[in-house]
Amino acid sequence: MSIYKELILDHYKNPRNQGTIVKPDKKIIVHNPLCGDRIEMYAVFDNDTIKKISYNASGCVISKASASLLSEYALKKSKEQLRKLDKAFIINMLGIQLGPNRVKCALLALEALQKLLI
Amino acid sequence: MISIIQIKKDFPIFSTHPELVYLDSAAMSLKPKQVIDAVNGYYSEYSANVFRGIYALSEKATAEYEKVRNKVAIFINAHSQKEIIFVRNTTEAINLVAYSWGEKNIGKQTEIITTIMEHHSNFIPWQQLCLKKGGILKVISIDETGVLDEGQLERVVTKDTRLLAITYVSNALGTINPLKKIIRGVKRKNPHILVLVDAAQAVPHLPVDVQDLGCDFFTFSGQKMLGPTGAGILWGKYEILKNMPPFLYGGEMMKEVYLDKTVFSDPPHRFEAGTPHIAGVIGLGAAIDYLNNVGMDNIRSHEQDLISYAIGKLEKIKGLTLYGSKNIKIRSGVLTFSIKGIHPHDIAQILDEGHICVRSGHHCAMPLHIYLKQQATVRATFYLYNSKQDVDRLVAGVERVIKLFS
Numbered sequence: 443m444s445i446y447k448e449l450i451l452d453h454y455k456n457p458r459n460q461g462t463i464v465k466p467d468k469k470i471i472v473h474n475p476l477c478g479d480r481i482e483m484y485a486v487f488d489n490d491t492i493k494k495i496s497y498n499a500s501g502c503v504i505s506k507a508s509a510s511l512l513s514e515y516a517l518k519k520s521k522e523q524l525r526k527l528d529k530a531f532i533i534n535m536l537g538i539q540l541g542p543n544r545v546k547c548a549l550l551a552l553e554a555l556q557k558l559l560i
Numbered sequence: 561m562i563s564i565i566q567i568k569k570d571f572p573i574f575s576t577h578p579e580l581v582y583l584d585s586a587a588m589s590l591k592p593k594q595v596i597d598a599v600n601g602y603y604s605e606y607s608a609n610v611f612r613g614i615y616a617l618s619e620k621a622t623a624e625y626e627k628v629r630n631k632v633a634i635f636i637n638a639h640s641q642k643e644i645i646f647v648r649n650t651t652e653a654i655n656l657v658a659y660s661w662g663e664k665n666i667g668k669q670t671e672i673i674t675t676i677m678e679h680h681s682n683f684i685p686w687q688q689l690c691l692k693k694g695g696i697l698k699v700i701s702i703d704e705t706g707v708l709d710e711g712q713l714e715r716v717v718t719k720d721t722r723l724l725a726i727t728y729v730s731n732a733l734g735t736i737n738p739l740k741k742i743i744r745g746v747k748r749k750n751p752h753i754l755v756l757v758d759a760a761q762a763v764p765h766l767p768v769d770v771q772d773l774g775c776d777f778f779t780f781s782g783q784k785m786l787g788p789t790g791a792g793i794l795w796g797k798y799e800i801l802k803n804m805p806p807f808l809y810g811g812e813m814m815k816e817v818y819l820d821k822t823v824f825s826d827p828p829h830r831f832e833a834g835t836p837h838i839a840g841v842i843g844l845g846a847a848i849d850y851l852n853n854v855g856m857d858n859i860r861s862h863e864q865d866l867i868s869y870a871i872g873k874l875e876k877i878k879g880l881t882l883y884g885s886k887n888i889k890i891r892s893g894v895l896t897f898s899i900k901g902i903h904p905h906d907i908a909q910i911l912d913e914g915h916i917c918v919r920s921g922h923h924c925a926m927p928l929h930i931y932l933k934q935q936a937t938v939r940a941t942f943y944l945y946n947s948k949q950d951v952d953r954l955v956a957g958v959e960r961v962i963k964l965f966s
Contacts, residue, residue: 444910444913445909446906446909446910446964451964451965454965455965476921477903477905477921477935477936478903478935478936479903501903502903502905502906503903503906503965504905504906543905544905544909547905
């Protein structure tokens with residue numbers, strides 16, 4: 443079965459929350475040098491809750507769609523809730539089976555989010 | 561002329577996967593049944609060690625193993641089979657030279673020249689050797705069509721240059737370097753320079769002749785020329801090999817061992833410590849027979865037809881960039897491209913859904929990709945079992961990718 447199902451392609455073509463926050467509370471850059479995926483993520487917090495989140499991503503379909511989906515999920519969630527997210531959550535969120543190489547693409551956005559929460 | 565239908569019948573993988581369009585032969589060639597049978601024959605009929613026993617099975621194994629040495633020598637036109645050293649692959653062949661010859665001959669103020677189009681296996685060993693010994697690594701660049709800057713090459717040669725480490729055919733761009741001319745040029749400027757050729761992408765695809773080229777070391781892998789994995793070749797001029805210390809110590813590389821000293825064997829056995837990959841070497845012999853049967857000239861012209869056909873089709877696709885020279889006289893069956901806005905991994909994955917195997921990434925040539933300002937590209941490579949239908953399937957696949965992501 444193709445990993446490029448409708449949900450993935452929709453988030454790739456119409457990324458949610460994409461862009462730059464000019465004065466974020468926190469900003470983080472993560473990248474995978476081997477395949478060139480790169481995500482810059484910004485957040486504004488209201489106490490311990492994500493009030494605003496955005497990102498700029500370059501790379502493959504999976505890494506971009508994952509960033510878009512995750513940003514939607516993370517909005518208005520508390521740091522505590524978000525710290526619990528793991529690989530299984532991301533795979534489930536994407537709803538596709540990924541080989542070991544492509545899993546890295548899917549997890550890049552989670553790495554960015556987790557670094558934002560530190 | 562090559563009969564693709566006939567050739568495909570020899571490769572059992574096409575019976576297992578009739579839909580397969582295999583376009584990654586630069587990384588690994590498929591195996592004909594003749595090679596698989598030769599490997600099985602060794603394991604089922606005479607799987608004894610070489611140079612050990614005086615019993616008949618061991619003698620048979622030794623004879624078959626040594627027969628391949630002669631076959632390889634004839635295949636690349638070596639002066640003698642004593643110049644053929646069995647190693648695991650091109651990488652090991654180059655490392656052998658770096659450790660054995662390099663450690664002895666590279667020091668402060670000495671120079672090694674290499675090129676931006678090298679595979680990592682002909683780049684990292686020299687870079688690390690220079691870092692360790694204080695040598696200088698000079699890297700020759702290419703023009704926008706992927707052709708080596710020969711002028712720069714001749715300019716950077718000095719009296720302190722010890723080695724030119726250069727690829728015959730670029731694994732990422734498909735450029736065939738005019739080696740004979742290059743070697744003559746650098747040796748004219750400094751007759752003491754040795755030239756090591758990475759021929760991993762040449763030997764499977766072109767007729768080669770080490771004596772005509774005028775090089776000193778010549779390295780290639782069996783697994784890219786229909787042979788098993790783990791059996792490759794280092795060729796070196798005997799006069800040079802005989803003055804080189806061993807790379808690995810152990811069994812079968814010595815004549816006499818005492819408590820305080822060892823007398824080493826002559827080449828090639830000095831460089832083949834331990835039990836070699838006997839089955840792999842015997843399989844490589846069968847691969848050479850197969851290639852000889854088809855004819856290297858036929859393989860080369862078949863691949864030229866395919867690359868020219870593929871370039872013609874792909875250059876019409878909007879948003880697709882092809883890398884490398886369009887002059888098929890200096891181009892092997894390597895087709896590297898990118899599509900604007902679409903990551904190579906996504907292209908490769910969609911193609912795989914149509915049973916088309918291509919490589920995506922930097923193809924073990926990161927310095928080249930940095931130079932091309934590309935993080936990654938897609939690479940399709942052709943061999944004797946590929947057909948124009950395979951190219952058509954690739955083109956249709958690429959069109960599907962563009963449609964899906966636009």
